[in-house]
Amino acid sequence: MRRSTFAWFVAPSVVMMLVFIAFPLMSVLVQSFSLTQPVVESLTVETCTPSFVGQNCIQETRRQPVLDENGAIVTETRFVGLANYATLVEPGRALAALGNLNLNELLSIDFWRALRFTLTFTLITLPLILVVGLGLALAVNNVTRAVRGPVIFVTLLPFIITPVIGALAIRWLFVSDGILTRLMEHWSGQDIFMFARSWTIELLMMFYRVWHVAPFAFVIFYAGLQGVNQDAVEAALIDGASRLQRLRYIVIPHLMPLIVFVALIHLMDAYRVFEEVIGFRSEAYVISLQYLTYDLLMPDNTGNRAINRASASSMLTMIGIVILLIPLLRHTWRQHRGTR
Amino acid sequence: MLFRKIALAGAFALMSSTAMAACAFQNEVPLKSLSAGFEAWKAVTDAMAECGNFSAELDQEFKTKQPEAFAARPSLYHIGGVANETIVPLVNAGTIRPLDDLVAKYGQNLQPGQLIKINGQTMAIAMMVNTQHLMYRKDILDDLGIAVPTTYDEVLVAAEQIKASGKVAYPLGGTYKAGWNLAQDFVNMFMGLGEPLVNDDGSANVNTETGVRTLEMMKALSAYMDPEFLGADSTVVQQQFQQGRIAMANFWASRGSAMDDEAESQVVGLMAGAPTPSIVDGGAPATTLWWDGIVIARNITDEEADAAFRVAMEGLDSEMVNANNDDAVWLIKGYQPGAMAEAAIATASTTPPPVSYPSTTAQGLMHGAIGSQAAAFFTGEKSAEDTLAAIEAEYATAAAEAGIVN
Missing domain, CATH: 3.40.190.10 (Periplasmic binding protein-like II)
Incomplete structure (x- = not known):
């Protein structure tokens, strides 16, 4: 292909990548190192609000932004280096807590609390999804051809459900007067409150995520199983290899690239865990890094939002994902070099 | 097609002619x-x-x-x-x-x-x-011979009696969902004690004896609520009332008419309203207007x-x-x-009256800081003092970022 033809072919996607990924990312990066503030003046004013007998009038101090001649709020933006990051991470307090081995003190900082949950969630769900997905794929691969279609369809259903809706459904099933909670109370003979303790909430979140994502792993692995070399399997059978040995020495090596792929996708997704926090209303007990960014970004009812701190928080989330992906990416890179 | 157009035009003409009549x-x-x-x-x-x-x-x-x-x-x-x-x-x-x-x-x-x-x-x-005022199950209080509470200490006594009677498992409801709702209940109690949350110079005023008292009263009340109270917003509390699962709550007047909605409520005609209790005897109602x-x-x-x-x-x-x-x-x-609205009006007209919720940026930032930090006290992660210190620290950070204080 001629160089210019190639350029014309890739140009649209390069432009899209620049406009929708690179520029916003740069903007977030710049904002995370700066602080934008309105210029504020202080006024003492009389404010009157309604009551049923006349009006309530009080003197109050209002701090309000200064407006320029066009009626726009005057703002100042200055470079603050790592100050936004420091506000989030509170390195001084965190190091002191680590020095005293005081974990509770460390987790009383929102960022570390969110990081603790995000990492636990990601690292526990990852192996579960690989195992459940592989188990499902092997099971479906062994059922008779006639029922395979319907079984695949039913297995895929959880993956089709919108995450927030799925999370809400789980919440309604397990809330204090939900039907599954009632059932568990009936069996155990004691009152159960799944959403009043952080470990039960975390358990439900992980259960939900595995239920939701395992079908994705299943589909990929199932497709991979169709390409397993049957000659090798037969040879192993003749050599007297057990089912487990065949799995370990033939099937899993064959699926390895797919396992790495599924792990990669899942790490990226799970580290950005968010729907579960909103759907389960777990803000009091459990928060994730993505939720922290969201919380900083959402304006309060008087219109304040911490956009610079939110930028820093989202940069830290991205850095976290990259660190988690390094081992897997190195693995893929070595494979790539090896096959060349 | 033509017929449909004529029908549509006719419908519009009808709509606008009836509409014009009222304006x-x-x-x-x-x-x-x-x-x-x-x-x-x-x-x-x-x-x-x-x-x-x-x-x-x-x-x-x-x-x-x-x-x-x-x-x-x-x-x-x-x-x-x-x-x-x-x-x-x-x-x-x-x-x-x-x-x-x-x-x-x-x-x-x-x-x-x-x-x-x-x-x-x-x-x-x-x-x-709109205000939050006391709503209660008249039938339950009458059956047990409990007078309508006027202070929060009386609310606690009444809650204990209702719980002991076994009429409902959780006598109290509360909009304690972590975030805006929990902060609003904190603000109600705190300002009900007659102090502002933010000083005139823009500094925080919550890490005080009033703050501790507020948190402790809220925790005492929460002991009589469904243990999942940190997820309870107005809709949840409304449903708890409607399904007859709670007997008392300081609850939004705008939701009062839903209690007598026959389509969704099982307690039609059993609910009544009263002014919000105060924390100290004879004090202002612990609510905001x-x-x-x-x-x-x-x-x-x-x-x-x-x-x-x-x-x-x-x-x-x-x-x-x-x-x-x-x-x-x-x-x-x-x-x-109506009967429920009378209670809201009575709440607003008591002497001393409840305060109006302040319309300032600083108050909004404080509300946000309370919303994100106060829950740790109710989950048992932090003591009252540590929680209040965390609220003040969060407020100070946010206020400095917003340019309100230096």
């Missing part, structure tokens, strides 16, 4: 409004629509849209629906106009109490008040503002109130308070 004038200027989506706003905007050329957007997320939409030139909406907090960003950005001359021209039917004044200028017209009302955009022409205000006055007239009497505690002439 005193025919509005010729296209107008738009943006407000919250609860019943009262539906009633008011429906009444405004009768004047013609008016479209209303009812959106519970109005508060995130409003500041940007009103800052556009020209403004994307002419009329806005706001409350104590949500008027703040509009006043700060100067995107709503003073209404004094329009009030003089078209506001003959307004009550003096409806005018929201900031620095001597009328910036908004209030249509209703809220208002909802309309504002007019600055970045529109004077003709549009004129028309918008006239249409708004049609939406806030006695005719609308007569048709929708029980949808809110209206401030408008002709309103006949």
Whole structure:
């Protein structure tokens, strides 16, 4: 292909990548190192609000932004280096807590609390999804051809459900007067409150995520199983290899690239865990890094939002994902070099 | 096809002819409004629509849209629906106009109490008040011979008696969902003790004895609630009442009429209201007063503002109130308070009276800081003092970022 033809072919996607990924990312990066503030003046004013007998009038101090001649709020933006990051991470307090081995003190900082949950969630769900997905794929691969279609369809259903809706459904099933909670109370003979303790909430979140994502792993692995070399399997059978040995020495090596792929996708997704926090209303007990960014970004009812701190928080989330992906990416890179 | 067109035209003609009947004038200027989506706003905007050329957007997320939409030139909406907090960003950005001359021209039917004044200028017209007041199951309290509590200590005693009687497993309800709701209940208790949350110089004032007292009272109350109270917002508490699972709560007046809604409530006719209890005997009720009302955009022409205000006055007239009497505690002439509303009015009229929720940026930041930090006390992660210190630290950070304090 001629160089210019190639350029014309890739140009649209390069432009899209620049406009929708690179520029916003740069903007977030710049904002995370700066602080934008309105210029504020202080006024003492009389404010009157309604009551049923006349009006309530009080003197109050209002701090309000200064407006320029066009009626726009005057703002100042200055470079603050790592100050936004420091506000989030509170390195001084965190190091002191680590020095005293005081974990509770460390987790009383929102960022570390969110990081603790995000990492636990990601690292526990990852192996579960690989195992459940592989188990499902092997099971479906062994059922008779006639029922395979319907079984695949039913297995895929959880993956089709919108995450927030799925999370809400789980919440309604397990809330204090939900039907599954009632059932568990009936069996155990004691009152159960799944959403009043952080470990039960975390358990439900992980259960939900595995239920939701395992079908994705299943589909990929199932497709991979169709390409397993049957000659090798037969040879192993003749050599007297057990089912487990065949799995370990033939099937899993064959699926390895797919396992790495599924792990990669899942790490990226799970580290950005968010729907579960909103759907389960777990803000009091459990928060994730993505939720922290969201919380900083959402304006309060008087219109304040911490956009610079939110930028820093989202940069830290991205850095976290990259660190988690390094081992897997190195693995893929070595494979790539090896096959060349 | 032709038949359908004729039928449609006929339907429109019918609609507009009935619509015109209720409005005193025919509005010729296209107008738009943006407000919250609860019943009262539906009633008011429906009444405004009768004047013609008016479209209303009812959106519970109005508060995130409003500041940007009103800052556009020209403004994307002419009329806005706001409350104590949500008027703040509009006043700060100067995107709503003073209404004094329009009030003089078209506001003959307004009550003096409806005018929201900031620095001597009328910036908004209030249509209703809202507050949280005590709602309780009259049948349960009567059966057990419990007098209606007037202080929170009496609430605790009553809750213990109800729990012991076994009538309901969890006697109390509360809007304690971590975030805005929990913070609102904190603000109610704290300001009920007569202190501001933010000092005049913009510094925080919560890490005090009052703060500890507030948290401890809230925790004492929470012991009588369904243990999942940190996820309970207004809708959850409303359902707990409607399904007969709780007996008492300090709850939004605007939700009162839902208790007697036969379509969804199992406690029709069993509920009653009373003024919010105080924390100290004879003190102010531990609640804050809220208002909802309309504002007019600055970045529109004077003709549009004129028309918008006239249409708004049609939406806030006695005719609308007569048709929708029980949808809110209206401030408008002709309103006949129902039994639940009487309790809200009694709460607002006690001496000493409850405070109005402050319309300031600092208060908004403080509310946010309480919302994100207070839950740790209820989950047992932090002591009261540590929680209050964390609230102050979060407020200090946010206030410095917002440029309010240095």
